[in-house]
Amino acid sequence: MKKRLTMGKRRKLVSWLFILPATLLIAGMSFYPMIKAFLLSFTKGFGKTSEFVGTYNYQRLFQDSLFKTSLGNTFIYLILQVPLMLLLALILASLLNNPKIKCKGLFRTMIFLPCATSLVSYSIIFRSMFALDGFANSVLMNLNMISRPINWLGEIWPARIIIVLAITWRWTGYNMIFYLSGLQNIDPQVYEAARIDGASVSQQFRKITIPLLRPIILLTAIMSTNGTLQLFDETKNLTNGGPANMTISISQYIYKLSFEYSPQFGYAATISFIVFLLVAVLSFLQMKVGDKRD
């Protein structure tokens, strides 16, 4: 028998053991291929014709108008969509956490359903609703809000807005459930006390809900930023990048470069690393602001 470790050292060892399986798996399944892909970004061609080209692919980025368009589009989605969705999810979660609201289970399920709905069916219905002779135009025309039908998916800004709405529609309920589960750890008496002190609903929301949910808000903010910067499904299925590539996202462009076009894996990897850098910087900023222990 070896000498027993001290409690503190033991605990430290155990804590690292708890972390080890997950960390090893991520190292192997994500970091290893990431490093491989990073090396790939300095090459062109593939297989036997692969050759080292230094920073050539990175220089190409500056002449690539499609890359610039896709980068711009993705940022438009990011700026419009993430705050809208997270705020909506927060409001819904706090409403549905209110003990006085009835039929909460039903509302919760209905609001969650979009993210379980298959991409195939919802993209078909979104496209038909926003067709030239679709539901959206007939409602707006009947309400006299527009004088002639809008070609929602055929014009640049309407198409971008539909994409933002579609992502928001799909993922709000998803984010809501993290808030709901987070709210369970807040003692209802905190709200009770605030009410007695005469705090209004919006004050309670700002002064209690948001600060106490901060760790979860940070989580959803990082996840949504990452999700939007890697957006693929919606642009591929709703507009297929059109009209004239004005709604294409970076991930859709990477996919095209890898599997539709004559493959340019090195260049696709280069663009992937730009995405990586962007998400990393944004997440770092979010961590800086949000990841504090009291």
Place this chain on the structure above:
Amino acid sequence: MKRKLLSVILMIAMVTCLFTGCSKGSDDSSKTGSNKAEGSKTSDDPVTLTVWCWDPQFNCYAMNTAGDIYTKAHPNVKVEVIETAWDDIQTKLTTAVTSGQTNTLPDIILMQDSALAKNIINYPDAFVDLTNSGIKFDQFAAFKTALGTVDGKKYSVPFDNGAAITCLRTDILQQAGYTLDDFTNITWKEFIEKGKVVLEKTGKPLLSNQAGSPDLLMLMMQSAGAWVLDENGKANFKDNAVLKEVIDTYVELVKSGVLVEVNDWDQYVSSINSTTVAGAMNGCWIVATVTSAADQSGLWGVTNVPKLSNAGATNYSSQGGSSWLVCANSKNKDVAADFLGETFGGSVELYETILPSSGALATYLPAGESAAYANPQDFFGGDTIYLKITEYASKVPQVSYGVYNYEARDAIGAAITKIVAGTDYDTAIGEAQKELEFQMGQ
């Protein structure tokens, strides 16, 4: 306490074990069905040919029928079809070849004609050169074999016909005082003039098209024997007179209302089936979509496409269509080639069997002489449309799509959207040319 720790360690051991690949079942990797008989092989060894293709009512059905026919003569050979969407075939193929795992590929794959040159030129080692396999390539429509020929080597066995047709609602034409003959062997100018009359008298546009989709433009290009890439594979947008005429014609179609743009494929199908438009122009496989509206039986007619005005212009073109390729990793290359040669390249019976229920039209010319092709089709007013289409196929001008076909199509798609929205021709085409040159200049 110790036990719990042990369990953690065990878990880590398990994970590490998974890493090094000592997991169970790893021995059955790369088993995609191909028979792995090593060493000397007699002709009686059981062989299973695996095939990837994508439409159960169409090419999967054809492949299964071909398998049945071949098995009769060669009882040791079985064909197993694995239904795989075309996009998925391309993804799997690209992944397998670029990661050096070609043993995950099947024996035979079906490939869209538009991707033939791209894949064969990029991955010459992945497919079998069938030039000397005994397959009689001269019995197929010439433009089809040309698509799968690289450096004089023939890699693909043509399957379905993509010959372009115009489907028109004869009842609506009649209301405007026209018959199908008025739309046969005409020019695009005449087509637009007559289309305007139909629109005025019946309120129905003749055609619909997916906005931003280059399909119709490419169809028009090929009908004139021209293409957007020159013979060296270079971008050929600027100063391309045929392209200019094609785009002018398309813009005129949209402006005059003879063609309506829709945003996606479902709405395109809907516009045809719900009589929003009075016709459809596409590869002949569109017949399946048209006939799915059974209540419109007898109201449709089929004719050839209008022609452009340049020297090589014809009334024939192609859109879509697909071909079979044998994968080089196949353990049964020779069997696979022999199978394709005897069935898709030699069995009129096969084409006769598959035609009635699948509408799969051959590019194998002898099949056109069979009785099944001469059957009148009630849906099309008793017309022998299969004979017609087979005849069209033999007249399709030959063009070379090239490795950068998808890039070129995307560039054209973006350009046409801009032009329809009001950008002037030279600016939009200049941008498209630059875009394509960028993608090609890797």
Place this chain on the structure above:
Amino acid sequence: MTKAKIKYFFAYAFLIIVSFISIFPLLWMLISATNTSLDVIRGKMSFGTAIVDNFKQLIQTTQIGQALINSFRNAASLTIISLIVCSLAGYAFEIYHDKWKDGVMKLLLLSMMVPFAATMIPLFTWFGKMNLINTTAGFMLPSISTAFLIFLFRQSSRNFPYEIVEAARIEGMSEIRIFTRIFVPIMKPTYAAAITVTFMNAWNSYLWPLVILQDKKSQTMPILISNLISGYTINYGVLMLAVSISTLPTIIIFFLLQKNFAEGITGAVK
């Protein structure tokens, strides 16, 4: 009093509108599943009678039973393993946090920021060399440990009462026992939410199963649906039925678990 009533009226009105918008496409999907393809394409918006025919055709032309079993087996086993590995790590990252572990956590977060299209081919090459193609292990390995789940458990443990851990230690409980006996029950809401989303993501995963599971028998639901929309003529009625069936498991799991992450768990903390 009336002011409060008005407030609740607006709250309900808001919830009803949001709920309606949320379920509208789902409703349309269910309606379409009962109609013929032609009716769907012509925009019919009422329940039809074609559901039996659609069902028959779905069963005849696809191996939907097999695909459902495959998808369920894959998603369920991945969810279980994934939750064990990630919740343990997430717990440790927070409860035993120090600057090293915070650093490692930040590093792990980086792992989800590269688009999968870029890492797929190196991963596939490697798995091919290790003979993992066509194996369940090959399918599961890349998604067992995700930075997202670890991070979720770490963030959710932020409000975890540390005094309980201290008290348990004084009573002589081992660290792993504190995790299984105290942490897991208290964190039920987080587990419920995590199971829902992990199952859903695994159920819908597409690109990786497509390339790694090549066997005909291992086809999953998303690939079956991809095949249904790849034909030259799409049968929209059958497609919508398949899509409806494919949506069910996630909805059922959500429905069964939702009470756990949304109601009355707070009592357990005290």
